[in-house]
Amino acid sequence: MIQFFHVYKAYPGDPPVLSDINLNVEKGEFVFLTGPSGAGKTTLLKLIFCAEKATKGQILVGGRNIARIRESAVPYLRRNIGVVFQDFKLLPHRTVEDNVSFTLDVLGVPRAEAREKVRRMLKLVGLEHKADSFPLRLSGGEQQRVVIARALVNDPTILLADEPTGNLDPALTVEIMDLLTQVNVRGTTVMVATHDATLLSRYQKRTVRLERGQIVSDEDGVKAARRMVV
Amino acid sequence: MSALSKVVYFCRSAAVGLKQSPFVHFIAVTTIAIALFSAGMARGAARVLDNLLASLGGEVEVTVYLSPELDADEVHGVRAHVETLSGGVATLVSPEAALSRLRTELGDLGEALAELPENPLPVSLELRVPPERRNPDALQALARALRDAPGVSGVDYGEAAVQRLSAIARALRFGALVAFAVVLGATVVIVAATLQLAIYSRRGEIEIQKLVGATDRFVKAPFLLEGLLQGVLGAAVALFGLWAFGRVLGPTLGALFAFLLGPGVAAPWVEPRLALELLCAGCGLGLGGSFVAVGRFLRV
Numbered sequence: 001m002i003q004f005f006h007v008y009k010a011y012p013g014d015p016p017v018l019s020d021i022n023l024n025v026e027k028g029e030f031v032f033l034t035g036p037s038g039a040g041k042t043t044l045l046k047l048i049f050c051a052e053k054a055t056k057g058q059i060l061v062g063g064r065n066i067a068r069i070r071e072s073a074v075p076y077l078r079r080n081i082g083v084v085f086q087d088f089k090l091l092p093h094r095t096v097e098d099n100v101s102f103t104l105d106v107l108g109v110p111r112a113e114a115r116e117k118v119r120r121m122l123k124l125v126g127l128e129h130k131a132d133s134f135p136l137r138l139s140g141g142e143q144q145r146v147v148i149a150r151a152l153v154n155d156p157t158i159l160l161a162d163e164p165t166g167n168l169d170p171a172l173t174v175e176i177m178d179l180l181t182q183v184n185v186r187g188t189t190v191m192v193a194t195h196d197a198t199l200l201s202r203y204q205k206r207t208v209r210l211e212r213g214q215i216v217s218d219e220d221g222v223k224a225a226r227r228m229v230v
Numbered sequence: 231m232s233a234l235s236k237v238v239y240f241c242r243s244a245a246v247g248l249k250q251s252p253f254v255h256f257i258a259v260t261t262i263a264i265a266l267f268s269a270g271m272a273r274g275a276a277r278v279l280d281n282l283l284a285s286l287g288g289e290v291e292v293t294v295y296l297s298p299e300l301d302a303d304e305v306h307g308v309r310a311h312v313e314t315l316s317g318g319v320a321t322l323v324s325p326e327a328a329l330s331r332l333r334t335e336l337g338d339l340g341e342a343l344a345e346l347p348e349n350p351l352p353v354s355l356e357l358r359v360p361p362e363r364r365n366p367d368a369l370q371a372l373a374r375a376l377r378d379a380p381g382v383s384g385v386d387y388g389e390a391a392v393q394r395l396s397a398i399a400r401a402l403r404f405g406a407l408v409a410f411a412v413v414l415g416a417t418v419v420i421v422a423a424t425l426q427l428a429i430y431s432r433r434g435e436i437e438i439q440k441l442v443g444a445t446d447r448f449v450k451a452p453f454l455l456e457g458l459l460q461g462v463l464g465a466a467v468a469l470f471g472l473w474a475f476g477r478v479l480g481p482t483l484g485a486l487f488a489f490l491l492g493p494g495v496a497a498p499w500v501e502p503r504l505a506l507e508l509l510c511a512g513c514g515l516g517l518g519g520s521f522v523a524v525g526r527f528l529r530v
Contacts, residue, residue, distance in 0.1 A: 049441070072445070079443035089438055093250070105239055106444040150442070 001027040001158065001189045002048060007057030009043055009213075017043045018213045021057070025191065027157070030184040032200055033193040035210035041193035044210070045160045048191070049081045050074045062157065079107060082151030082188075086163035088143045090135040090150075096122065097131040100149045107154055121149040125179060141172030148179055152188070159183060161192045165199070177203060236451075243452035244459060251428040255460060258424040262464025262515050263471065265417040266508045270472040272406050273504055279402060292357040292369070294320070294376055295384040305353055308381040312355055315379065316372055317363065320355040328354060352383060366393045414515070421460065421519025429453060429523055450524045457520025458513055465512030473500045 002025040010016040018040045025031050033041045046052040047059055050066055059066050066077060090099050097118055104114035122128045125145040135143055144164060151159055161180060165173035177192075177199060184190040194200075200207055209217040248255050294312055296305060305322065312320050323331075328351040333340035363372060369392055373385045429436070439449050 051441075075440070075443045075445045075448075077443075078441060083441055089434065089441075091435055091438065102438060103442040106439055106442050106448060108236065110235060154442075 001025055001029070001062060002191070003058075003060040004044075004047075005058040005060075007047065007059060008055045009040070009047065009052065010055045016055075016213050018047075018054075021215060023208065023215065023218070025189060027189055028184070028187055030181065030190045030203075030205045031192070032203075032205050032207040033191060033210065034195055034197075034200060034207055035216075036195060039210040040213040041195075041210055042162050045083075045162050045191065045193055048158070048160060049078055049083055079154065080156050080158065082148075082154075082156040082159040084144070084147050084151050084159065084161035084164045086166040088135070088147050090143060090146060092134065092136050095132050095134060096127060096138070096146050099135065099146055100153050103150055103153050109154075117153055118149075121153045124152075124182075125149045139172070140168050141175050144168065144172070144176050145179065148176070148183070152183060156188065158189045158191070161190070163194055164192060165194065165196065170198075173199070174202075240451045240455050244455040247428060247432065247452060247456050248459065251431055254424050254428045254431075255456070258421045258460045258516075258519070259463045259467065261417055261420045261424070262461055262512055263467035265413050265515065266465055266468035266512055267471045268413055269410060269511065270468055270500070270504060270508055271475075272410060273507075274472070274476075276403070276406060279399065292316070292318075292359060292373065292376070292385065292387040294355040294357055294382055295386075296353045296355065297381050297383045298352050300353065300381050304381060308379070309355055311379055312357060312376060312382075315375055316357055316359050318357050318359040320357045323354045323356055325349045325351045325353060364392070366396050414511075417515050418518045418522065421457070421515060422522035425453065425457060425460075425520050425523035428456070453524045454517060454520050457516035457518075457523075459516070460519075461512035461514065461516025462509065463512075464516065465509045468508055468512070469500055469505055472504075476500060 002023070004021045004023040007018060007021040008016055009018040021044065033044060035041055043052060047054055048061060048066075050069065054067050057067065061077065062080065064077070069077060091102065094102070097115075100118045100121060101114045104117060109117065119128060119131070122131055125148055127142060127145055127149065130138060130142065135146060138146065144167075148159075148161075148164075159180070164180070165176050168176060173196070180190055180192060181203065192199075207217070207219055208215055209219075296308055300308065309320050309322060326349065329343065329349050332351070333343050336343070359369065359372065363369065366389070369387050370389070373387055373389075376382055376385045436449055
């Protein structure tokens with residue numbers, strides 16, 4: 001589903017942010033991307049949804065080489081990728097329902113159909129009773145659940161989450177991670193960037209570790225969890 | 231998405247934008263309104279100037295001197311020919327009438343004319359040319375044609391005065407055009423700057439739109455629509471201002487300058503053609519400003 005071949009990313013005058021990244025994420029897989037701050041986790045995710053362009057190397061997403069993608073084709077690629085951010089990126093003056101249906105407005109889904117999809121998605125994330133609330137009236141966990149609903153409402157094949165629990169307390173963190181796991185069980189490929197070691201040991205998923213822009217380990221969930229414990 | 235639902239979405243989004251930054255949009259609408267009001271006033275002034283020139287130009291008469299050997303029938307024949315050639319109206323002036331007029335114009339010196347053994351003035355035709363021929367080129371061409379006509383011994387039309395008048399009108403029109411271009415340019419810049427503020431306040435929304443897969447055209451459309459709405463509103467305000475100006479101050483100005491201006495001053499300040507022109511100009515200004523403004527905010 002996602003393949004990196006000798007990918008480099010560097011900004012002029014700075015050392016490379018990513019160096020010789022080779023990675024293969026299968027369809028339906030759940031992958032943790034971990035490492036210290038500045039290791040290149042966010043940049044790697046940004047390369048996948050074309051918010052950044054690789055300096056060198058090839059990236060295939062759903063079989064399509066996005067290193068050579070035309071600027072005008074980027075929006076159509078992004079429609080298959082849901083993105084969840086640590087800082088939520090919700091529109092404060094719009095209701096929860098409007099925030100979630102925002103994606104469908106962009107895709108041109110008819111209003112009635114969009115309303116139905118939004119209701120279903122809010123039910124999935126447990127927020128159907130907050131449809132008319134405004135984001136700032138919600139807790140951090142609820143806001144993040146709205147973001148996940150927005151990212152999933154158009155049934156993307158890939159979900160990318162950049163430190164989705166970074167601003168949340170442990171209880172809410174578990175709540176959000178359970179939701180992401182549930183999404184993965186439904187068939188969506190999920191990549192979560194986090195530096196929270198407790199998550200890795202708790203959920204025991206494939207873990208790719210980045211340090212100074214390079215992949216230093218790529219382990220299955222059990223192995224990674226065992227190493228965390230040790 | 232059907233075309234209709236897209237239009238509905240863009241309109242809704244534009245309305246939200248207007249609601250979210252009312253002050254910024256107020257500034258843009260006011261700027262457009264002032265520019266268009268000025269343009270409308272300039273158009274009114276140009277019309278008054280045209281009337282003034284036409285009335286002054288109307289006083290420019292072409293005098294056609296006829297050969298002395300013509301008899302009465304031939305004089306009438308030449309008169310008819312001159313009228314056909316010019317499209318104007320020719321008044322026959324006998325030598326006696328011309329001499330009498332000259333005597334009056336000379337005042338005390340006119341007495342000297344009594345000493346002349348015979349009247350030296352020929353029969354002449356005073357020709358009032360139609361307005362479309364009251365410009366230097368047309369008058370020159372007409373004079374040339376009249377000089378070549380049979381029975382005509384000379385033509386005089388105050389060539390220098392007509393040329394000076396036309397030069398003044400040309401200079402005024404050019405000046406107005408330059409001023410109008412400067413005002414339009416400044417308006418586009420101001421509208422673009424104010425719209426950039428409005429767009430900046432919605433940069434979060436644009437960022438999310440781009441992240442969830444909106445095309446550039448989809449992101450731009452509501453802002454262009456906002457610009458268009460600003461243009462329409464600005465034009466409406468300007469037209470109302472011109473109408474009110476014409477209603478309140480028009481009659482007073484007409485009375486004040488009646489001695490100088492032609493009948494056009496009493497015409498309404500807002501005519502359907504002017505309204506249409508200002509509306510189109512408003513739409514152009516709003517669209518132009520928003521087009522300039524949206525470009526740099528789409529790189530997410």
